[in-house]
Amino acid sequence: xxxxxxxxxxxxxxxxxxxxxxxxxxxxxxxxxxxxxxxxxxxxxxxxxxxxxxxxxxxxxxxxxxxxxxxxxxxxxxxxxxxxxxxxxxxxxxxxxxxxxxxxxxxxxxxxxxxxxxxxxxxxxxxxxxxxxxxxxxxxxxxxxxxxxxxxxxxxxxxxxxxxxxxxxxxxxxxxxxxxxxxxxxxxxxxxxxxxxxxxxxxxxxxxxxxxxxxxxxxxxxxxxxxxxxxxxxxxxxxxxxxxxxxxxxxxxxxxxxxxxxxxxxxxxxxxxxxxxxxxxxxxxxxxxxxxxxxxxxxxxxxxxxxxxxxxxxxxxxxxxxxxxxxxxxxxxxxxxxxxxxxxxxxxxxxxxxxxxxxxxxxxxxxxxxxxx
Amino acid sequence: xxxxxxxxxxxxxxxxxxxxxxxxxxxxxxxxxxxxxxxxxxxxxxxxxxxxxxxxxxxxxxxxxxxxxxxxxxxxxxxxxxxxxxxxxxxxxxxxxxxxxxxxxxxxxxxxxxxxxxxxxxxxxxxxxxxxxxxxxxxxxxxxxxxxxxxxxxxxxxxxxxxxxxxxxxxxxxxxxxxxxxxxxxxxxxxxxxxxxxxxxxxxxxxxxxxxxxxxxxxxxxxxxxxxxxxxxxxxxxxxxxxx
Amino acid sequence: xxxxxxxxxxxxxxxxxxxxxxxxxxxxxxxxxxxxxxxxxxxxxxxxxxxxxxxxxxxxxxxxxxxxxxxxxxxxxxxxxxxxxxxxxxxxxxxxxxxxxxxxxxxxxxxxxxxxxxxxxxxxxxxxxxxxxxxxxxxxxxxxxxxxxxxxxxxxxxxxxxxxxxxxxxxxxxxxxxxxxxxxxxxxxxxxxxxxxxxxxxxxxxxxxxxxxxxxxxxxxxxxxxxxxxxxxxxxxxxxxxxxxxxxxxxxxxxxxxxxxxxxxxxxxxxxxxxxxxxxxxxxxxxxxxxxxxxxxxxxxxxxxxxxxxxxxxxxxxxxxxxxxxxxxxxxxxxxxxxxxxxxxxxxxxxxxxxxxxxxxxxxxxxx
Numbered sequence: 001x002x003x004x005x006x007x008x009x010x011x012x013x014x015x016x017x018x019x020x021x022x023x024x025x026x027x028x029x030x031x032x033x034x035x036x037x038x039x040x041x042x043x044x045x046x047x048x049x050x051x052x053x054x055x056x057x058x059x060x061x062x063x064x065x066x067x068x069x070x071x072x073x074x075x076x077x078x079x080x081x082x083x084x085x086x087x088x089x090x091x092x093x094x095x096x097x098x099x100x101x102x103x104x105x106x107x108x109x110x111x112x113x114x115x116x117x118x119x120x121x122x123x124x125x126x127x128x129x130x131x132x133x134x135x136x137x138x139x140x141x142x143x144x145x146x147x148x149x150x151x152x153x154x155x156x157x158x159x160x161x162x163x164x165x166x167x168x169x170x171x172x173x174x175x176x177x178x179x180x181x182x183x184x185x186x187x188x189x190x191x192x193x194x195x196x197x198x199x200x201x202x203x204x205x206x207x208x209x210x211x212x213x214x215x216x217x218x219x220x221x222x223x224x225x226x227x228x229x230x231x232x233x234x235x236x237x238x239x240x241x242x243x244x245x246x247x248x249x250x251x252x253x254x255x256x257x258x259x260x261x262x263x264x265x266x267x268x269x270x271x272x273x274x275x276x277x278x279x280x281x282x283x284x285x286x287x288x289x290x291x292x293x294x295x296x297x298x299x300x301x302x303x304x305x306x307x308x309x310x311x312x313x314x315x316x317x318x319x320x321x322x323x324x325x326x327x328x329x330x331x332x333x334x335x336x337x338x339x340x341x342x343x344x345x346x347x348x349x350x351x352x353x354x355x356x357x358x359x360x361x362x363x364x365x366x367x368x369x370x371x372x373x
Numbered sequence: 374x375x376x377x378x379x380x381x382x383x384x385x386x387x388x389x390x391x392x393x394x395x396x397x398x399x400x401x402x403x404x405x406x407x408x409x410x411x412x413x414x415x416x417x418x419x420x421x422x423x424x425x426x427x428x429x430x431x432x433x434x435x436x437x438x439x440x441x442x443x444x445x446x447x448x449x450x451x452x453x454x455x456x457x458x459x460x461x462x463x464x465x466x467x468x469x470x471x472x473x474x475x476x477x478x479x480x481x482x483x484x485x486x487x488x489x490x491x492x493x494x495x496x497x498x499x500x501x502x503x504x505x506x507x508x509x510x511x512x513x514x515x516x517x518x519x520x521x522x523x524x525x526x527x528x529x530x531x532x533x534x535x536x537x538x539x540x541x542x543x544x545x546x547x548x549x550x551x552x553x554x555x556x557x558x559x560x561x562x563x564x565x566x567x568x569x570x571x572x573x574x575x576x577x578x579x580x581x582x583x584x585x586x587x588x589x590x591x592x593x594x595x596x597x598x599x600x601x602x603x604x605x606x607x608x609x610x611x612x613x614x615x616x617x
Numbered sequence: 618x619x620x621x622x623x624x625x626x627x628x629x630x631x632x633x634x635x636x637x638x639x640x641x642x643x644x645x646x647x648x649x650x651x652x653x654x655x656x657x658x659x660x661x662x663x664x665x666x667x668x669x670x671x672x673x674x675x676x677x678x679x680x681x682x683x684x685x686x687x688x689x690x691x692x693x694x695x696x697x698x699x700x701x702x703x704x705x706x707x708x709x710x711x712x713x714x715x716x717x718x719x720x721x722x723x724x725x726x727x728x729x730x731x732x733x734x735x736x737x738x739x740x741x742x743x744x745x746x747x748x749x750x751x752x753x754x755x756x757x758x759x760x761x762x763x764x765x766x767x768x769x770x771x772x773x774x775x776x777x778x779x780x781x782x783x784x785x786x787x788x789x790x791x792x793x794x795x796x797x798x799x800x801x802x803x804x805x806x807x808x809x810x811x812x813x814x815x816x817x818x819x820x821x822x823x824x825x826x827x828x829x830x831x832x833x834x835x836x837x838x839x840x841x842x843x844x845x846x847x848x849x850x851x852x853x854x855x856x857x858x859x860x861x862x863x864x865x866x867x868x869x870x871x872x873x874x875x876x877x878x879x880x881x882x883x884x885x886x887x888x889x890x891x892x893x894x895x896x897x898x899x900x901x902x903x904x905x906x907x908x909x910x911x912x913x914x915x916x917x918x919x920x921x922x923x924x925x926x927x928x929x930x931x932x933x934x935x936x937x938x939x940x941x942x943x944x945x946x947x948x949x950x951x952x953x954x955x956x957x958x959x960x961x962x963x964x965x966x967x968x969x970x971x972x973x974x975x976x977x978x979x980x981x982x983x984x985x
Contacts, residue, residue: 006478014466017507020895023901032910038926039933041913042743089780090953092943095923112770118777123950125785126659126743127921132777133750143773150771160764162730163756167749169739170706177742188910196905196938200898209460211693215428218452219479284637288810291901292641295802299649299909308919309659310744312712318656332709339740351843 007227011201015231025197025235026242029189033243034250036356040308044130049073050094052085055104059146063100066142066226072134085119095121096131171254171339182251183334184307186243186350191327192298194236194270198229198277199294200287202369207286221369229274235247236270237263256341265333265347268354272326275361282368301327313367377404379562380425385434387420392421397434398584402531402564405448407557409593410566413613416582418566419459425564426456439530450543452480453523455570459536459566461516463523465509468498472508473523480527487526494522514545518552525556532556534565538572550575570606579605581612588612624829624837631811632841642807646799646849647856653795654861658787661747661918666713667694667705674722676731680759684715689751706738713737713748783948792857793945794918797938799853800876801883801912804846806904807841808887813900816891831980839884846880857949866952872945875962879941882965885972886937892979912938940964 009185016022049067053060068075073102076094079085085097099117107114118135122128172179214224240263247253284290303309304318305327311319322328329350336342344351380402387395395417402408412418423429425438427447436442437471441449464473470491477487495501498518508516517537524532534553557563565576571581573593580590589596589612593605600608605616633639666684670677685692693711698701705711716734718724725731735752737745782789812835815821824834854872857863865872887904894900914920915929916938922930933939940961947953947961955962 003479003481006475009478010464010467010471010475013471014464018899020899021902024899024906028902028906032906033715035929035932036910036914039929040920041924042746042920043924044921048923090947090951091957092947107770108773113772113774116773116775118776119780120774121784122779122782123946124921125782125787126747126790128779128782129660129785130746130750135777136775139773139775143771146773147771160729161725161760163725163760164730164732165703165749165753165756166732166734168734168736169742169745169749170702170736172739172742174746175739175742175746180741180743185910188645192906192909200901204898208465209458209462210464212428212458212460213456213462214479216451216454216456217476217479218424218448220448238382241784286635286814287897287901288814289635289638289641291806291810291905292638292645295905296641296645296648297562297807299798300652302913303653303657306915309657310661310664310741313658313662314656314662318652321656322654333973335740336707336709339706340709340738342709346707346709 003223004227004230007219007224008230011228011231015235025193026239029193029239030242030246033182033185033246037182037251040181040185042126043175043177044127044134045072047073047131047134048093048095049075049098050077050079050085050088050096051075051098051100051146052079052082053100054102055100057105059105059108060100063142063248064098066138067098070134070138072131089119089121090120096135098135108146178251179253180335180338182247183252183338184305184331186240186247187305187327187330187334188245188302188307190239190266190270191273191301191330192275193239194232195277195282195294195298196291197235198232198274199280199290201228201232201279202278202281203284203287203290204208206281221366225278225366229278232274232277233267233270236273237266240266246368253338255338257337257343261344261347262334262337263355265351266330266353268358269326269330269333271358272354272361275358275365276326278365279361279368280368282365301325304328305331309329323353326354326357343352376474378402379404379439380408380564381435381569382425383435385421385436386432387417387424387425387429388432393585395424395431398582398585398587399434400580400587401586402562404530404562405560407553407563407565407575407577408516409573409579409611410564410570410582411570411573411579412566412582413568417585418582419535421582422533422564422566425450426454426533430499455527455529455532455533457517457520457524457534457537459539461520463508463516463520466507466523468507469511469519470504472519473526476523477526489545490526494526498522504568513552514541514549517541517545518549521549521552521554525561529561531562531564532600534563536566536568538567538569570609573605573609581609583612588615620827620829621833621837624833625840628838629839629981632845642845643849643852646803646853647797650792650795650853650856651860653899654788654792654857657791660693660785660787661689661744661751663691664689664713664744664748665693665711666690666715666748667696667702667711668692669699669702669716670721671719672717672721672723676722677717680717680733680756681715683755683759684752687751687755690748701737701911709738711738712741712744713716713752715752720785740866749888788857788861789863789946789950791918791961792853792861793942793949794916796850796853796857796945796969797879797916797941798912798918800846800850800880801941802904802908803849804842804880804883805890805908806901807842807845808884809890809894809904810897811838811842811899812888813894817896832977835888839888842884843877843880846883847856847877850876850880863949864952865949867948867954871955872948875941875944875948875958875965878962878965878969879937879944882937882941882969882972885969885976889972889979891904892976911936915939917942935964937968 051064053064067073079088088094089097097119101115104114116139120128120131169175248255280290280293284293304322304325311322333347333350336347376397378436380602383399384397386393386397398421410418410504424431424443425436427443427450431443438450439453443450467475473491495504538549551564576593578592580587596608597603600611602608602611668681679786683691703712714736716736718732735749737748739745750937779785858865890900890903894903915933915936922933944958944961947958
């Protein structure tokens, strides 16, 4: 026990003495949490909207006025021709072009039906889908108004059936992305810092030659490893704490569930990541190699974690693959506990899988750490 | 008990594939002896040492260090030896005092013992005023002396020194050898590798390794007589030429 | 010159000897682009939902059938009590509950109006929003079918054309993003690490006292990585064309030239990082911690930049990846030429020059 204490003491001294690393460990993640959480939004706003009005009647103008009034659209310009519209879209100046054809008003009144052309830049398919929904809502609303004003009451046809759907958004009534993203980004930062630091740590001692010196001492493998990893465990927990405080103060992130439960889960989760870092350290000779491997896994884990894109939309094989992604479990638990108030019962599957993962990882790490070659 | 052997090596071999870095070497080292382990770069010295200190498995052969077997009891060996590698191996980003505390600590010395020992050690090295300086900022010679003292901290029965004086000036080398003599006087066995042939003269006995084999082993005086030369340097050159 | 070539050869040896790193350098982009191209999508698919049907009549059955036949939803559970919703949401598997009011069918026929409640787990606002939209679309369809007999007057019919990506495939969005992120991080990280490594090991001093000029030393270290990155870029483009059926509407040559430019920008950034860090450790942490999230989040890779708060939109301008993503999307999907992306190209060139200028300046200060 005392031996472990000496190692822990030494590691902390080395971490806090490295003035270049301290801001990277503590300030950078916090800055990123505070700033980048604002960036992660799928909301579609300020849609760059242009129109070609070939009709130039009061009807077409009032339709354009509707888009002008909507908060989703920035009505940017009045394009004289299709050709101009094309090139504006190619240049990325506009994303949606509404084309009101000649005789739009006349057709609508005389023929009782008129068409509108809408072009949407669909490279971002998800955004295009939403944009199309917003456009249709505006046009339908406008259509209703027109119908009411044009039809004489006596002529009114049979009332159509109407199903009214009442959406109800639980846990996040205003559909605020920050509520969703802050816990997720916090997960990432805790994971990245602990993985990179632990992955580099032992291989660094290998590179500078001090590991050999340690290996000729009678210290036990387990003592050395625990002593090495404990400081990073503390740093991980510390980051979680700072992150949660900032989430509360700056983003007013809801915290419905039990915070001790969250800490219990995190304390196990960090063991998984540290075990992984150690394993990487054991199988590499240079910090460069260690970092490449850590980077390889972390990018895959981040993008397959359900943090930014939903896991249930992935193909079946990819969903199975996410089962071995520890970040996925942490993201789920963090969001469930904070945003929905899920209890131990609800997160038990994640907790148990993480625990098993931690045991396997650390067993592998200890087993593959060799004092002798 | 003056002639008790603390290292017994018999046909010790380390092969990397077909290449035998260490090829069936045999020798004994007696308690309290300064044993010089010489050889050109790449002759297999470091590989041999690594097997003796338990961080590399031998391919075949037998070796006992302080009565413990290198195959089965490497951890027991580690408790009883000190080691100073040819790469400087204290932590640059810890202070002198912190390095002493750390290594004392992981050898299981009590706080009180560490405090007393480090006080004496710092005074002897003349480093008590700079004990709170980072090791990385010290000149190489000081680092080496400190490193040696740290290797002796837990009073090991044998100290293995792998080219301890590489790259330091003659005065510091002189002082370093005084430290070695002092440790030997107190009963510590010294196992030292070097390629400075003048240093070989300071050893009680030397072995000379050429291409993985021990080609000569005796006191410097006997070796010079045997090869009919006046310095160890010439012994060494003659041996190397014979092999070629 | 001969010396210089010898030096570059040495750098290549370094890289090719290290099999593990090499494997990662080439294997990683392939693995990542395949994984992400197939797996990552922000569309919804097979969302698990639950139904609470207070009416259980012919209309609700019809609607439920329509929903379960759509590829977007799979109905996992039928619940009977309001109170169950909370607990199933907390378990997290079910994302939405549809609640048909009592006498839904009768109301629809008699009163011509019926209500349905769409309760979503909005912890993920995007999914919640999409679910609501898709269910509404299904309901709209159902109504249209039912109202077929009724002639509706004064109808405005919008004809929507999805330009550049008719099927709204999210691969079109993610492949350029993944390509950018891989090129950026690999190039910046590798150069910064390999230069600081020489500094740390002390071999940099040896190189600097050699007859090679300092800029030759740096260029020599960077050239092999330019080659590696070009190979990576080519592999990624080939994969996206042949596996993900990404079109290359514009000039392949321009695409190649822009990729090389972006690789050089990233390498220049790597050099800059190496001038401000003394250890490999800090170089790595800066290039990983400092670049990874900003590049993922602020480049328009996943999230639309135009929807971000104004200050972040301003910050996003300093992310080289943002400009490169605009360029490749333009060339591959829109088929534009240099006439449309010259501004972005100039910005990347400007950034490269800036990174190199700052590095040279920092370097000189150090030498004095």
